[in-house]
Every structure is written in C-alpha cells, then in structure tokens.
Amino acid sequence: MTRMLIAGNWKMNGDISVAQYLATTIAREVDASNCEYLLCPPFTAIQTVAASIGDSGISLGGQDCHAAEGGAHTGDISVGMLTDLGCGYVIVGHSERRSNHGESDAEVKVKAEAAVEG
Secondary structure (H helix, E strand, C coil), X not given: CCCCEEEEECCCCCCHHHHHHHHHHHHHHCCCCXXXXXXXXXXXXXXXXXXXXXXXXXXXXXXXXXXXXXXCCCCCCEHHXXXXXXXXXXXXXXXXXXXXXXXXXXXXXXXXXXXXXX
C-alpha cells in the first residue's frame, strides 16, 4: 500500500530559531504512522531541523541539488552533501528554479538522475 506524502517546502524563509520551533512543533503534533511527512527547510537549517525531528518518523529533504558530485560550483549543494545531513529527498524541477534561474528540462533531468543514483 502506498502512503500519502505531505511535504513542506520552506523556501527562503525563516532563521535557525524559526526552523527549530517549526520542526519541533511538527514532530510533536503529527502522527507519522498514517502518512509520510517531509520537511524541506533552507539548506542553512537542515542540521537544526534534523536534530529537532529526531526519530519522529518525519523525513528530511533538500530544496535543490546540483547534478555533479563535487567541483567548482560555488553555492550549490550536491546530493552527497544532502545525504550527509540526513536528507532522503530533494526537490528538483521546482517552478521557481525554472523561472528564477532558467532551469531547463535537460538540467532538471540530470539533477533527478543524480538524486536517484545518490
């Protein structure tokens, strides 16, 4: 049986204290046994959110990734970096990435492939 996924993408909002408050509150209030919950905070808050959700059953994800495993990609995040932080998911192909950064279908495809391989 497939479980429903409810995901929260925080976009570029909140600081560490907001992230901790939201994640702690969500972890306390949701029942992760009947559907899957996923939190995708800004990169700067991933560690804080990971600590705040603990073993609640809530999943953690990144808001974007680069297709490459490493290299000279200033400001980008690799799938491996997200995995190191405890992320099991990553959002690729978001409409805002496409409109704000001009990401094409081809770019989204290679990011998705990197995420699946990661």
